[in-house]
Amino acid sequence: MNHEDQHSELSTSKLLFSIILNIIITVSQFVGGIISGSLSLMSDAAHNLTDVISLIISYIAAKLKLRKQTELQTFGYKRAEIIAAFINAFTLIILSVYLAIESFHRFNNIKPIESNLVIWLALLALVANSLSVILLSKDAKKNINMRSAYLHLLTDALVSLAVLIGGLLMKYYQVYWIDPTLTLIISLYLMYLSWDILLESTKMLMLFAPKGIHIQDIENCITTFKHIKNLHHVHLWQLNDYDIYLEAHIQFKKDITLSEWDSICSEIEKQLWTDFKINHSMLQPEFLREDEKSFIIQD
Numbered sequence: 001m002n003h004e005d006q007h008s009e010l011s012t013s014k015l016l017f018s019i020i021l022n023i024i025i026t027v028s029q030f031v032g033g034i035i036s037g038s039l040s041l042m043s044d045a046a047h048n049l050t051d052v053i054s055l056i057i058s059y060i061a062a063k064l065k066l067r068k069q070t071e072l073q074t075f076g077y078k079r080a081e082i083i084a085a086f087i088n089a090f091t092l093i094i095l096s097v098y099l100a101i102e103s104f105h106r107f108n109n110i111k112p113i114e115s116n117l118v119i120w121l122a123l124l125a126l127v128a129n130s131l132s133v134i135l136l137s138k139d140a141k142k143n144i145n146m147r148s149a150y151l152h153l154l155t156d157a158l159v160s161l162a163v164l165i166g167g168l169l170m171k172y173y174q175v176y177w178i179d180p181t182l183t184l185i186i187s188l189y190l191m192y193l194s195w196d197i198l199l200e201s202t203k204m205l206m207l208f209a210p211k212g213i214h215i216q217d218i219e220n221c222i223t224t225f226k227h228i229k230n231l232h233h234v235h236l237w238q239l240n241d242y243d244i245y246l247e248a249h250i251q252f253k254k255d256i257t258l259s260e261w262d263s264i265c266s267e268i269e270k271q272l273w274t275d276f277k278i279n280h281s282m283l284q285p286e287f288l289r290e291d292e293k294s295f296i297i298q299d
Contacts, residue, residue: 018132081145088148089198099187106180115171122164129157
């Protein structure tokens with residue numbers, strides 16, 4: 001097992017632990033919400049339930065990613081995590097909209113509730129979700145799937161914090177409007193964070209060029225090599241968080257041998273990795289071929 005696979009196995013173990021924690025929290029909050037009559041606690045439980053589902057999706061995607069390529073799945077399941085990130089970001093935006101609408105409804109229907117149970121269960125949820133957030137924080141910086149799972153858990157932690165603060169203020173100061181106010185603020189903040197992941201995962205699924213890599217810069221790099229005239233018919237895309245692919249035709253100024261091409265191609269691949277982190281290159285050499293020499297050819 002390579003380093004990337006070992007890292008993925010560790011990440012999935014962290015996800016599994018977070019799933020178990022969230023199931024315990026969800027069941028506790030549903031029961032507590034029924035007993036206390038707290039709408040905010042029931043809403044938090046429903047929110048946690050959707051996050052359990054999202055975490056399970058992320059877990060399955062992370063496990064699928066470890067499957068090897070076959071003759072039918074030549075890329076393996078490497079894009080499973082991108083699909084999971086897209087689904088999770090989309091559901092998080094929907095959930096944020098729901099929380100925002102729910103907060104407006106609560107402003108018009110504020111009433112006293114049994115706050116002691118709300119406080120203790122919100123505290124339990126906050127501690128458990130904060131632990132999960134800490135566990136996934138490092139992986140979230142490197143992997144879009146883990147980042148979407150991390151955001152769901154961060155949502156849980158923030159909503160639980162809002163419920164806890166609301167419970168304390170209701171218990172000691174009878175400030176019942178604070179809960180919907182905090183919920184609205186959190187929903188807008190999470191909508192903002194989720195939008196970035198939704199856009200990023202959509203671009204990957206649509207095979208857009210990776211952010212920060214420009215085809216002109218790639219051509220400038222490649223044409224520094226001996227006998228190379230230009231680069232054209234280019235396709236550049238990001239398969240997942242780790243793999244960037246380049247497909248291109250390279251026109252030569254002279255008719256070189258196959259052994260010369262092998263040597264030049266090897267040097268180009270090394271330079272592409274050094275300068276652009278492109279780790280999969282499919283380069284086609286040409287000499288006096290009559291074809292269009294533009295970067296992008298309209299198929």
